[in-house]
Amino acid sequence: MKKTISLILCLVFCFACFAPSALAADKVLKVATNVAFPPYEYYEDEKVVGIDVDIVQAICDKLGYEMELSDMEFGSIITAVAAGKVDVGFGAITITEERAKSVNFTTSYSTGIQSIIVKEDSPITGVEDLEAKGIKIGVQQDTTGDIYATDQFGEDHMARFNKGADAVQALITGKVNCVIIDNSPAETFVAQNKGLKILPTAYAEEAYGFELNKNATELYDEFNGALEELLKDGTVQKIIDKYISAD
Amino acid sequence: MAQAFAELKESFIFNFIEGARWKYITNGLWVTLKVTFFALLLGIVIGVVVAMVRSSYDQMKDEMKPGLGKTLMTALNALARLYLTVIRGTPVVVQLLIGYFVIFVSTTNTVFVASMVFGINSGAYITEIIRGGIMSIDHGQFEAGRSIGFTYIQTMRFIIIPQAFKNVLPSLANEFIALLKETAVCGYIGLMDLTKGGDVIRGRTFSAFMPLIAVALIYLLLVVFFSWLIGKLERRLRSSER
Numbered sequence: 001m002k003k004t005i006s007l008i009l010c011l012v013f014c015f016a017c018f019a020p021s022a023l024a025a026d027k028v029l030k031v032a033t034n035v036a037f038p039p040y041e042y043y044e045d046e047k048v049v050g051i052d053v054d055i056v057q058a059i060c061d062k063l064g065y066e067m068e069l070s071d072m073e074f075g076s077i078i079t080a081v082a083a084g085k086v087d088v089g090f091g092a093i094t095i096t097e098e099r100a101k102s103v104n105f106t107t108s109y110s111t112g113i114q115s116i117i118v119k120e121d122s123p124i125t126g127v128e129d130l131e132a133k134g135i136k137i138g139v140q141q142d143t144t145g146d147i148y149a150t151d152q153f154g155e156d157h158m159a160r161f162n163k164g165a166d167a168v169q170a171l172i173t174g175k176v177n178c179v180i181i182d183n184s185p186a187e188t189f190v191a192q193n194k195g196l197k198i199l200p201t202a203y204a205e206e207a208y209g210f211e212l213n214k215n216a217t218e219l220y221d222e223f224n225g226a227l228e229e230l231l232k233d234g235t236v237q238k239i240i241d242k243y244i245s246a247d
Numbered sequence: 248m249a250q251a252f253a254e255l256k257e258s259f260i261f262n263f264i265e266g267a268r269w270k271y272i273t274n275g276l277w278v279t280l281k282v283t284f285f286a287l288l289l290g291i292v293i294g295v296v297v298a299m300v301r302s303s304y305d306q307m308k309d310e311m312k313p314g315l316g317k318t319l320m321t322a323l324n325a326l327a328r329l330y331l332t333v334i335r336g337t338p339v340v341v342q343l344l345i346g347y348f349v350i351f352v353s354t355t356n357t358v359f360v361a362s363m364v365f366g367i368n369s370g371a372y373i374t375e376i377i378r379g380g381i382m383s384i385d386h387g388q389f390e391a392g393r394s395i396g397f398t399y400i401q402t403m404r405f406i407i408i409p410q411a412f413k414n415v416l417p418s419l420a421n422e423f424i425a426l427l428k429e430t431a432v433c434g435y436i437g438l439m440d441l442t443k444g445g446d447v448i449r450g451r452t453f454s455a456f457m458p459l460i461a462v463a464l465i466y467l468l469l470v471v472f473f474s475w476l477i478g479k480l481e482r483r484l485r486s487s488e489r
Contacts, residue, residue, distance in 0.1 A: 075450030082453050102453035136355065138437070142450030155270075159357075159437040160447065170437065173352050 029065035031056055032086040034074040036163040037140075038188040039243035040092040052090045054239045055109060056210070059226045073162055075142035078103055081211050087219060092182055094144040094206040104214055106224045108207035109236050114145050115186040116199040117171060117179040124178055126201050130157065138167035138176035145180035148204055168193065184244060262457040268448050275444025276465060282361045282440065283427045289366025290426070294373025297327045299403065301374065302381040306389075327374070334371035340432045342368055347436040357438040361430065369426050376418045380411030413484050420477040424470050431466075441465060 033052060035041045041050035048069055060067045072080065074091060081089040082102045092112060095105045118124045130137060130153055137153060139146040141160040150158055159176050161167040167179045168189045180203055181189075190196045210227070212220045230236050263269040304324040311317045334342070346364035347357070354360060384407050392402035434443035445462035449455060 073446075075446055078453045079449055079455045083455055098451070099453065141434075141443075141447065147451070155274075160434075160439070160443070161437045162435060166435075166437070169348055173348060175347075175355050175357075175437075 027065050028068050029056075029060055029063075029088060030068050030070070030086040031088045031090065032070050032072050032077050032080050033089065033091040034077060034163075035071040036165055037074075037092055037182075037185050039184055040182075041090075051110065051240055051243050052092065052210075054242075055227070055230065055236055056088065056090060058230055058235055058239070059223060062226045062230070063222060074140055078211060081213055084213050084215070087216065088210055088212055088223065090210045092184070092208050093211060095209040096144065096147075096206075098147075099211070102214070103211040104216075104220050105209035105211050106220075106227050107231065108209050109227060109231060110208045110240060111206065112182045112184060112208060113205045114148065114180055114203035115183040116201070116203055117168065117181065117186050117190060117196055118177070118199060119171065120195050120197050122177065124199070126199065127203060130178065135178070136176040138170050138179040140164040140167055140181060143181070144204065144206055145182070149180050165189070168196070171196070258454060258457050262448055262452050262454060263461070266451075268451065271439070271444035271447050272441065272461060272465070275439050275441040278358060278433070278439055279427070279430050279441040281358055282365060282430045282433060282438075283423075285358075285362035286365035286369055286426060286430070287423055289362065290369030290373045290422075293367065293370030294377050295408075297330065297370065297374040298377035298381060300324060300327045301331075302378050303399075305382075306386070331371050331374060334368055339365070339368050339429055340435055343432060343435055357433075357436055360436065361433050361438055361440075365426060365430055368429075369422060372422050372425075373419065376415050376422060377411065379418070380415035381407055383414050384410050413481075416477065416481055416484065420474065423477075424473065427469060427473070428466060 033041050033048075035043055035048050037050070039050055040052045041048060043049075048071070053069070057067055059065075070086065077089040077091055077093065078099055079102075080086045089103070092110075093099070094112070095108060099105070116124070116127070116130075124130065124135075129135070130149075135153075135157055136159050137149050137157050138159045138161060139149060141162060143164075146158070146160060159167070159170065161170065164179075164181050164185050167176065167181065170176045171179045172193060172195070179186075179189075183198070183202070186198050190198055210223070212223060227236075263272070300320075300323045304320050308317075308320070311320065343361065343364045347360050351360045351363065388406055388410070389402055392406045393399070397405065430440055431442040433440040434446065439447070441462055445458040448458040452458070
């Protein structure tokens, strides 16, 4: 008898743990990003903040959704969107043709450039120096920095990390010779760590978009419509200015 | 059915053939095997040495006369216990990151760092496995060895260890299999192992099924193959029993 009761209690407990997520499904927008990319998304006082997060929050407010965010590896974001695990994926994700085969991109809300970070006393002065044998390029895995650099310099030059910050750490400890990453996080990393600098020549220019599942056309129209309105009325620009001081 | 098969084939070509992406898998597999091999070697060496220290101390602490030998053994035993506590008390991913960013700062050879970290980690578990094996041998065997004139080392080498090894082989195989799969976290330090190779393909093609299933299958095949090899070895060793 006791065993039966404890078994039932266990089952009830299990259901209690998993049920809330299933019950409160109404008007929740599931979003996924990689929270390690300042100023686009990062943790501050245990909360996720940043340009992308604020824009998506503004869109959710406008459409009456509640945002439910999951923090995953950068490379898994688009896969999660394509598989329908989440509704919207973001993370300063560059719109590329390859990626557009798997997901629908919204209108671009921001642009970025890929920058090269090196140590202050580094002999590397430009992109052409990266071709030299033995040069290791640190990147965040699956970012455009990773993809472009792999295509241009080849597999032997690459050192791929799960987080941009890990790549920068590897640069500081001398494991890699340079790091290719989006300019905004690059500036944050250089500001936070002594002895690093960004090369004046940018590596590549690109446009960021949010991505939705190919089949979610209704949500796409709703979401992209709201985004375009926010772009028009200057809300997006205000959010960007809040994080990146115009200088 | 035919259509599903065609889709599968297309997905396979897209994920592995296009852009020679299968190379991520094969290169990654090679790295995984390298790291596992060196880690296992290091782990067994550490394991045997530390297990000898631990079990000898436990068996002989009461019989030893006070002096330099006893002090040395006590110190070694304390060191071994500290090693076991620290290594078994922290996750291997954390150890890997500490190894990469804090301890082996000056080396850029990631395979070396990973092998060292996994070897040191595995050594702690192998220590306990081998210690269990040594303790399982009846003390009378040890006394018999000593009474026919073997030194301590000789008794260990010719009487205790061979029997202990046979006893610990299943657990040792288990640790080896666990180690092989544990190396999947190598990606944290930017090493392109099998898992990371699959991840890179996933990041390029944005399809989850093919790369993940392929990686899982390869691990499975490796484990099945090595289990079979170890099974053979076990049978071979058992033949001396009759």
